[in-house]
Amino acid sequence: MSSTTTDTTTDATTCGFPGCTQPPSRRETGGRPPAYCDDDSHNAQTAFRERARLAKHGPPRRPDAPVTQAAASVRSLATRMAEELNNHVAGVADLADAAITALVTYSDRESFEVELQRAALEHQREIVAANEELQSQRERTDALLTEIADQRARADLAVAEQAALADRLDKATRNLEELRAALDSIRQQNAEETARANAEARRAEELEQAVLAANRAAEDRAAERDRANADRDAADAAADAERTRSAEAIERAEGLIARADAAAEDERARAAAAADRADAAVAAADRRVDAAEQRAASAIDNANEVARAAEARADAAERRADDAERRRADAERRTDAAAERYREELAAMGAIIDQLRSDADKSDTEP
Known part of the structure; x- marks a missing residue:
């Protein structure tokens, strides 16, 4: 039995496009060897269209052999389907190789662990930086507390100096009281001396009156009158001397009192x-203590905030790692499902090709 077929097959050493005699491309694709030449227009789709065109417009078949023509058409179609299936399988294999390579890279446990360790290391560095900042804040707080202790010590020293000044003021006050008592004693003595001088003066006056009386009584007692005058002059001189000494003593006492008052006033000032300096130092120390406590509280709050932020970033990194693990598992499942679907499609297409070939063989054996 004779048959007429259209030869659309090509040599394995030439391009798969019908009628092209160029060798296949030497470009590396990472999968099956290329089946077409370097011409970009020669590919599986254009080759399929060219074969369909040749099959449609090929040489005329004998009208008196429809079964033979049908068998030839079936064989030609089976051959083309086999070629298309091979090309499709090659493309699917290339895609599967690329997907497997990407999946291997994505599911590389070592890379994932390295990335997770890098995130943990970054988290640890942030925690170390936060601890260092907290330690620095603590050191500054300790320095401020030391300065506050020094200020308090100086304030205590100022208070002690104030107490010493108060003691000296008390001593000066007691000395002033003693001086005033001495002045009162001197004044009392002066008063007594003045009283005695006045008494002497009165006696002198009495003597003068007696002398006058004696003079009036008897002029011959002139000598006695002279003595009385002399006594009166002596009494006057003594009284004047006492008055002078009293005035000098009073001046000295007043000078001592003035100096004592000035010294007491200076001591009070x-x-x-x-006291003012001590109060100011205590107030300044209290303000610095408050400021230091506020800065320390702020530093602790900042350190806690940094630690919380670092923990939040670490939690986010862990969540991203979990998401990446889930995506990797989903990708594996999708890849397995796609591979299974491709295998099923290939098996179905192989069954169809086998059925077509079987039908073609049966048609060849029929009379």
């Missing part, structure tokens, strides 16, 4: 100034 120095004590007041020392």
Whole structure:
């Protein structure tokens, strides 16, 4: 039995496009060897269209042999389907190789662990930086507390100086009281001396009156009158001397009192100034203590915030790692499902080709 077929097959050493005699491309694709030449228009789709065109417009078949023509058509179609299936399988194999390579890279446990370790290391570095910042804040707080202790010590020293000044002021006050008592004693003595001088003066006056009386009574007692005058002059001189000594004593006492008052006033002023300085130092120390406590609290809050942020980033990194693991598992499942579907399609297409070939063989054996 004769048959007419259209030869659309090509040599394995030439391009798979019908009628092209160029060798296949030497470009590396990472999968099956290329089946077409370097011409970009020669590929599986254009080759299929060219074969369909040749099959449609091929040489005329004998009208008196429809079964033979049908068998030839079946064989030609089976051959083309086999070629298309091979090309499709090659493309699917290339895609599967690329997908497997990407999946291997994506599912590389070592790379995933390295990335996770890098995230953990970054988290650890952030925690170390936060701890260092907290330690620095603590050191600054300790320095401030030391300075506050020094300020308090100086304030205590100022208070002690104020107490010493108060003691000196008390001593000066006691000395002033003693001086005042001495002045009162001197004044009392002066008063007594003045009283005695006045008494002497009165006696002198009485003597003068007696002398006058004696003079009036008897002029011959002139000598006695002269003695009385002399006594009166002596009494006057003594009274004047007593008055002079009293005045000098009073002046000395008043000078001592003035100096004592000035010294007491100076002591009071120095004590007041020392008290003011001590109060100012205590107030400044209290303000610095408050500021230091506020800065320490702020530093602790900042350190806690940094630690919380670092923990949040670590949690986010762990969540991203979990998401990556889930995506990797999903990709594996999708890849397995796609491979299974491709295998099923290939098996179905192989069964169809086998059935077509079987039908073609049966038609060849029929009379």
